Amino acid sequence: MENNKNLRNWLNKMELAHPIVIAGPCSAETEEQVLKIAHQLKETDATVLRAGIWKPRTRPGNFEGVGALGLKWLQKAKQETGLMTATEVANANHVDLALKHDVDILWVGARTTVSPFIVQEIADALKGTDKIVLIKNPVNPDLALWLGAVERFYESDVKNLGVIHRGFSTYEKTRYRNNPEWQIPIDLQNKFPDLPLILDPSHIAGRRDIIFDLCQTALDLNYDGLMVETHFDPDNAWSDAEQQITPKTLDQITVDLKIRKQEGDEVEFKNKLNTLRTKIDVLDHQLIESLGKRMKIADDIGMLKNKNNVAILQTKRWNEILGKMILEGEENKLSEEFILRIFKAIHQESINHQKKVMNN
Numbered sequence: 001m002e003n004n005k006n007l008r009n010w011l012n013k014m015e016l017a018h019p020i021v022i023a024g025p026c027s028a029e030t031e032e033q034v035l036k037i038a039h040q041l042k043e044t045d046a047t048v049l050r051a052g053i054w055k056p057r058t059r060p061g062n063f064e065g066v067g068a069l070g071l072k073w074l075q076k077a078k079q080e081t082g083l084m085t086a087t088e089v090a091n092a093n094h095v096d097l098a099l100k101h102d103v104d105i106l107w108v109g110a111r112t113t114v115s116p117f118i119v120q121e122i123a124d125a126l127k128g129t130d131k132i133v134l135i136k137n138p139v140n141p142d143l144a145l146w147l148g149a150v151e152r153f154y155e156s157d158v159k160n161l162g163v164i165h166r167g168f169s170t171y172e173k174t175r176y177r178n179n180p181e182w183q184i185p186i187d188l189q190n191k192f193p194d195l196p197l198i199l200d201p202s203h204i205a206g207r208r209d210i211i212f213d214l215c216q217t218a219l220d221l222n223y224d225g226l227m228v229e230t231h232f233d234p235d236n237a238w239s240d241a242e243q244q245i246t247p248k249t250l251d252q253i254t255v256d257l258k259i260r261k262q263e264g265d266e267v268e269f270k271n272k273l274n275t276l277r278t279k280i281d282v283l284d285h286q287l288i289e290s291l292g293k294r295m296k297i298a299d300d301i302g303m304l305k306n307k308n309n310v311a312i313l314q315t316k317r318w319n320e321i322l323g324k325m326i327l328e329g330e331e332n333k334l335s336e337e338f339i340l341r342i343f344k345a346i347h348q349e350s351i352n353h354q355k356k357v358m359n360n
């Protein structure tokens with residue numbers, strides 16, 4: 001896969017003046033709903049209409065999609081607006097029906113990408129196709145599983161491929177519905193710079209107010225496009241109501257986003273610098289989070305020591321940590337002096353935390 005230079009041919013052929021925008025409802029609900037949204041999107045930067053026809057739900061009892069009937073609505077929307085269409089396929093039967101209804105882009109959902117058996121079934125059903133296939137990241141943060149799915153399609157002679165970053169589920173609830181874990185798509189980009197990468201801010205956010213920021217980060221990281229859940233009446237959508245926005249809001253978002261074009265020496269320099277800076281920001285954020293988690297554990301140790309009447313400073317343990325970190329530092333091209341300075345500071349902060357806990 002590494003040597004193929006044509007992975008982004010399908011995107012280049014579209015000759016878009018901006019990153020590709022795929023938009024539309026989480027689920028197709030009625031014919032009127034699909035057509036109304038399509039016509040509203042026609043007035044935005046969106047060139048592809050998305051709609052879920054079969055909805056994978058984590059728990060039963062929620063709306064599970066209208067089924068094949070909805071494919072006719074997508075077809076009609078395409079005829080009336082000229083938008084391309086996209087839907088999720090989760091088995092060979094879905095593929096068969098989607099192809100019969102002339103769907104342009106098929107995407108593989110996050111709950112499907114985790115299963116190599118089903119991915120293979122879909123890849124076999126699509127053997128040799130010219131359709132565009134986009135593969136969402138698996139629900140769990142596993143780059144190999146994501147790439148494995150891409151490779152299965154690639155080996156099935158599906159040439160028009162891309163991936164969608166929709167975040168990763170976590171047990172602890174955070175500000176996101178699905179944690180972005182930006183480092184994973186960044187690693188993927190480093191490995192396969194030609195593979196088009198699209199952000200799905202809706203399923204990462206799970207809410208409306210942070211969709212813009214997520215989109216801006218993605219553009220700063222040189223993503224190729226966005227897939228945004230869009231509905232004329234988000235509050236009353238049959239699925240994922242909290243995270244959908246109106247076509248009008250989407251339009252405003254694309255106006256406000258700083259889209260950095262890749263031309264001219266100075267612009268190119270600024271783009272590259274900006275991408276690198278965004279990567280640094282992602283890592284800095286992780287550093288702070290890790291340090292915060294480390295201090296929370298220090299608090300727990302403080303409480304434990306307090307209960308058992310043990311002194312805070314344990315010199316032997318501290319020297320062991322330092323020795324290990326200096327070695328690990330060396331492996332990562334970090335000088336001994338730097339490691340010593342950092343870990344002394346971390347150790348001091350830990351002691352401060354433990355003192356606080358023990359004095360309370």
Ligand code: PEP
Nearest residue numbers: 026052109110111166203
């Ligand atoms: C969707 O796009 O509506 C969807 C179900 O997404 P995901 O597979 O990312 O959960």
Ligand code: MN
Nearest residue numbers: 026229239240
């Ligand atoms: Mn959805």
